[in-house]
Amino acid sequence: MTPRFSTQTAEADAAPVPMPPRERILTAASDLFYRQGIRAVGVDAIAEAAGTNKMTLYRHFESKDALVAEYLRRLSGKSQKFWGYIEREYPDNPRKQLGVWLEAAGQDANDPQGRGCALANAAVELAEKDHPARRVIEEHKRAQRDRLAKLCADAGLDQPEMLADELFLLLEGARVCAQSIGTDSPCCRFVRMGEAIIASHDKK
Amino acid sequence: MTPRFSTQTAEADAAPVPMPPRERILTAASDLFYRQGIRAVGVDAIAEAAGTNKMTLYRHFESKDALVAEYLRRLSGKSQKFWGYIEREYPDNPRKQLGVWLEAAGQDANDPQGRGCALANAAVELAEKDHPARRVIEEHKRAQRDRLAKLCADAGLDQPEMLADELFLLLEGARVCAQSIGTDSPCCRFVRMGEAIIASHDKK
DNA sequence: CCTATATGTTACTGATCGGTACCAAATCAA
DNA sequence: TTGATTTGGTACCGATCAGTAACATATAGG
Numbered sequence: 001m002t003p004r005f006s007t008q009t010a011e012a013d014a015a016p017v018p019m020p021p022r023e024r025i026l027t028a029a030s031d032l033f034y035r036q037g038i039r040a041v042g043v044d045a046i047a048e049a050a051g052t053n054k055m056t057l058y059r060h061f062e063s064k065d066a067l068v069a070e071y072l073r074r075l076s077g078k079s080q081k082f083w084g085y086i087e088r089e090y091p092d093n094p095r096k097q098l099g100v101w102l103e104a105a106g107q108d109a110n111d112p113q114g115r116g117c118a119l120a121n122a123a124v125e126l127a128e129k130d131h132p133a134r135r136v137i138e139e140h141k142r143a144q145r146d147r148l149a150k151l152c153a154d155a156g157l158d159q160p161e162m163l164a165d166e167l168f169l170l171l172e173g174a175r176v177c178a179q180s181i182g183t184d185s186p187c188c189r190f191v192r193m194g195e196a197i198i199a200s201h202d203k204k
Numbered sequence: 205m206t207p208r209f210s211t212q213t214a215e216a217d218a219a220p221v222p223m224p225p226r227e228r229i230l231t232a233a234s235d236l237f238y239r240q241g242i243r244a245v246g247v248d249a250i251a252e253a254a255g256t257n258k259m260t261l262y263r264h265f266e267s268k269d270a271l272v273a274e275y276l277r278r279l280s281g282k283s284q285k286f287w288g289y290i291e292r293e294y295p296d297n298p299r300k301q302l303g304v305w306l307e308a309a310g311q312d313a314n315d316p317q318g319r320g321c322a323l324a325n326a327a328v329e330l331a332e333k334d335h336p337a338r339r340v341i342e343e344h345k346r347a348q349r350d351r352l353a354k355l356c357a358d359a360g361l362d363q364p365e366m367l368a369d370e371l372f373l374l375l376e377g378a379r380v381c382a383q384s385i386g387t388d389s390p391c392c393r394f395v396r397m398g399e400a401i402i403a404s405h406d407k408k
Numbered sequence: 409c410c411t412a413t414a415t416g417t418t419a420c421t422g423a424t425c426g427g428t429a430c431c432a433a434a435t436c437a438a
Numbered sequence: 439t440t441g442a443t444t445t446g447g448t449a450c451c452g453a454t455c456a457g458t459a460a461c462a463t464a465t466a467g468g
Contacts, residue, residue, distance in 0.1 A: 021445070037331045039243040042425060054427080056445060064426065115331065123384040124328040127241045127319065141384045165390035166374070166397050169381060173373030176380045180327040180345045186369035193370050200404040225415070246455060258457080260415060268456065 005082055005104035022060040024050040030071050034118050038068055038125050068122065069132040075118050076140040083147055094154035098198070101151070102167070106191035109174035110183050116175035144168065158201040166197050209286055209308035226264040228254040234275050238322050242272055242329050272326065273336040279322050280344040287351055298358035302402065305355070306371070310395035313378035316387050320379035348372065362405040370401050 019027070028050035032041040043064050047054045061067040082104070090096040108114065115121065119137045126133055149164035157163055171194075174187035181187075223231070232254035236245040247268055251258045265271040286308070294300040312318065319325065323341045330337055353368035361367055375398075378391035385391075 035331065037243070037329060039241070039329070040331060043427080044424085053446060053448090055429095055447080058427065059444080116328070120380050120384050121328045124320070124325045124380065125241060125243070127239065127244060137384050138386065141381070141389075145385075145390060162393065162397060162400065165393050166401070168390050169374050169377030169394070169397070170370070171377065172380050173375065173377030176324050176328065176376050177345070177373060180324050180341050181349075182342065185345075186349060186372050189366065189369050190373070193366060193373070196366065197370070197401065197404075200401075247457080248454085257416060257418095259417080259459095262457065263414080 005079075005101075005108045021050070021052050021056050024052060025057050025060060025067070026070065026074065029067055030074070033068065033071055034115060034121075038122060043067075065132050068126075069136055072119055072122055072133050072136045072140070076136060076143075079140065079144065094151055094156075098151050098155050101148070102191055102194045102198075105171050106174075106194070109171060109178055109187050109190050111178075112183050114175075114178065116179050117172070120172060120175065152201075156203065157198065158203050160201075163197065163201045167194055170194060170197070209283075209305075209312045225254070225256050225260050228256060229261050229264060229271070230274065230278065233271055234278070234322075237272065237275055238319060238325075242326060247271075269336050272330075273340055276323055276326055276337050276340045276344070280340060280347075283344065283348070298355055298360075302355050302359050305352070306395055306398045306402075309375050310378075310398070313375065313382055313391050313394050314387050315382075318379075318382065320383050321376070324376060324379065356405075360407065361402065362407050364405075367401065367405045371398055374398060374401070 018024075025046060029041075029046045032046055032049060043054055043057060046067075047057045050057070057067070061070065086097045086100050090100065109116075119140050122133050123137045128134075145164060145168045148168055149161050152160035152163045152167075170190065174190040177185050177187040186193075229250060233245075233250045236250055236253060247258055247261060250271075251261045254261070261271070265274065290301045290304050294304065313320075323344050326337050327341050332338075349368060349372045352372055353365050356364035356367045356371075374394065378394040381389050381391040390397075
């Protein structure tokens with residue numbers, strides 16, 4: 001199974017051997033949080049979807065907020081795996097890596113079933129600035145942006161920091177745009193826009 | 205009072221003559237919805253902040269959802285006024301209009317007190333695709349994007365549709381990025397990025 | 409003045425929220 | 439088999455949710 005670009009939830013991967021309760025809870029919570037929103041989903045609904053009960057949930061997670069943080073931590077981890085996958089697949093070819101990233105990001109942003117980036121969504125939903133999830137979100141986003149900047153630099157592109165910022169914001173915008181307008185919108189031109197911007201940073 | 209770029213709430217404009225209840229409710233709701241999130245704010249809290257009570261609230265709005273929709277409709281209206289203001293201020297100078305828009309958008313995205321675009325945030329919070337607010341959001345965003353495209357075309361820039369998409373997504377991204385990473389992030393370079401992208405569409 | 413309308417107040421509904429106490433059943437290690 | 443740990447089930451807690459009924463008080467217009 002090749003890693004996905006992620007920051008959507010997906011997967012469920014019907015297990016041959018039944019998953020332990022903690023795993024089932026995280027899987028169910030991920031699906032519900034992503035599709036319906038964090039505040040819209042109660043712990044009762046999560047426990048039921050996980051085929052267990054609230055007591056078991058609270059034996060594994062000290063609070064709903066902690067469960068939310070873990071949900072986001074998992075997604076951030078998957079995203080890291082995708083970067084690793086790209087590097088392993090196309091070593092010493094940063095231009096190709098950037099192309100693969102752009103394509104994967106575009107597919108993610110234009111998934112009609114998708115609801116954008118779970119971490120960005122969480123930042124919108126959880127306004128309390130001391131929420132345990134906020135650290136996870138900020139660290140993830142900074143890491144994404146920095147990784148992209150390194151890639152742009154390695155690819156020998158002009159003004160790599162600025163280019164990375166442009167691509168980063170473009171993607172963030174595309175994923176939130178898909179939720180407000182829908183995929184029949186600027187976000188469906190994301191890949192083309194990214195290519196054009198990359199081209200404009202190509203050293204002539 | 206010059207119109208603001210808006211899609212944040214702000215205002216409060218301590219009225220000399222006391223506002224009627226409906227207005228007070230909308231003002232209070234706007235402030236709370238924007239700062240804390242729609243789902244995080246109960247109708248009781250809104251009524252109290254408006255200096256009235258729940259009954260009066262429900263005499264003016266048939267449900268919380270209807271109040272939310274009206275909250276967003278107002279913001280969309282203010283945004284339209286800003287476009288009108290720009291046109292009136294710099295008629296027959298689309299390049300200047302674009303510059304003013306970019307600058308205002310940049311200030312909006314980088315307001316450290318800001319929480320991004322209220323309409324985009326609502327789209328994230330309200331996953332139900334039949335929510336009465338969704339029409340308002342989609343129409344607003346489409347209108348914004350189209351208005352921007354017209355401006356780029358009038359300004360005689362290259363590939364105006366694509367440029368508008370780029371600027372649109374860049375702004376959407378900047379406003380959501382400010383919430384996840386904070387204003388010390390790519391979003392604080394928004395204006396510079398916008399200028400660079402516009403320049404790259406300048407007919408040589 | 410009187411009457412109609414708008415607003416305020418209180419109390420309530422039934423549902424759901426996050427979180428817990430308690431005990432029984434299942435599982436697992438020795 | 440024994441004994442410890444993990445899980446399931448149920449019932450509960452107090453708080454809050456969106457929304458309403460009933461009644462008292464204003465405020466207006468004639």
